[in-house]
Amino acid sequence: MAERIQKALARLGVGSRRDIEVWIGQGRILIDGQRAILGQQVDETAKVSLDGKRILLSRPLAGAARVILYHKPVGEICSRDDPQGRPSVFDKLPRLRGQRWVSVGRLDINTSGLLILTTDGDLAHRLMHPSSGIEREYRCRVRGAVTKETVDRLLQGVRIDKTLCRFESVSAGSGGGANQWFRVVIREGRYREVRRMWQAVGCTVSRLVRTRYGPFSLDRRHPAGQAVELNEAFKETLLRSLDKKPERKAPPGRAPRKKAIGNKRPAKATTSGARRNQKSNEKRPR
Numbered sequence: 001m002a003e004r005i006q007k008a009l010a011r012l013g014v015g016s017r018r019d020i021e022v023w024i025g026q027g028r029i030l031i032d033g034q035r036a037i038l039g040q041q042v043d044e045t046a047k048v049s050l051d052g053k054r055i056l057l058s059r060p061l062a063g064a065a066r067v068i069l070y071h072k073p074v075g076e077i078c079s080r081d082d083p084q085g086r087p088s089v090f091d092k093l094p095r096l097r098g099q100r101w102v103s104v105g106r107l108d109i110n111t112s113g114l115l116i117l118t119t120d121g122d123l124a125h126r127l128m129h130p131s132s133g134i135e136r137e138y139r140c141r142v143r144g145a146v147t148k149e150t151v152d153r154l155l156q157g158v159r160i161d162k163t164l165c166r167f168e169s170v171s172a173g174s175g176g177g178a179n180q181w182f183r184v185v186i187r188e189g190r191y192r193e194v195r196r197m198w199q200a201v202g203c204t205v206s207r208l209v210r211t212r213y214g215p216f217s218l219d220r221r222h223p224a225g226q227a228v229e230l231n232e233a234f235k236e237t238l239l240r241s242l243d244k245k246p247e248r249k250a251p252p253g254r255a256p257r258k259k260a261i262g263n264k265r266p267a268k269a270t271t272s273g274a275r276r277n278q279k280s281n282e283k284r285p286r
Helices: 005-011 017-025 121-128 148-156 193-200 232-243 271-277
Strands: 029-031 048-050 053-055 067-072 111-118 136-143 158-160 163-165 169-176 179-186 204-213 227-229
Touching: 005 017, 005 029, 005 048, 005 121, 017 029, 067 232, 111 121, 121 232, 136 193, 148 158, 148 169, 158 193, 163 193, 179 193, 193 204
Parallel strands: 111 204
Antiparallel strands: 029 048, 048 053, 067 111, 067 227, 136 179, 136 204, 158 163, 169 179
């Protein structure tokens, strides 16, 4: 089947859709010897090359895409190339032949925690897209006065670059005085969104850890700098999270939507559970 060039290459893990669109504009991608055009349709018979290197468009076998959970430490960046020579999350990942790891979103250099990477660029795009409504949970050490009114503002939403951003939930943790820990949940991963939201209400985040992405939670037994590969059963858990229709909680002051009877939240999968089962080849029945 024919599909747009940027989607076809992203699916193969050549790069993100945004990267590929830039490469097309730069004339680095050729289709049958001619410069590619954004949105151009291609099928498996097309001769596609990037910087003169041939790319085969044949679809990988079902389930061939690899997915890993990586515990990113502070001090690593989520880019491959860095003029400053800083350590990258890609330095420690399993080596690939004919594919490349694509990160599902990014964490800034001062943020640690759970990062998902896959060889399927199209899957990465779907997991990142706001329409998926996938939850991201963070632990934040916050400096500043946090009152009930402060929390209400964050739940109602604050403007960042003319866009309304809000937390799905805010719960207080340990600490006191000038510093206190909070757990927050968001559904969209805009640039430094959690830090900038706290900043908008007069607070500063001194430490930030992403502890959950969709159905997967970071386990304390998963040390920083280590990657855990998902087996078929856990990959299906991830794919099912894309099929679920996101149910947003009503912010304070609004009537909550009615919840269907029997709609229970599924148990979370942890990185330690993925590690115990990564060698299993059994597939769940469809």
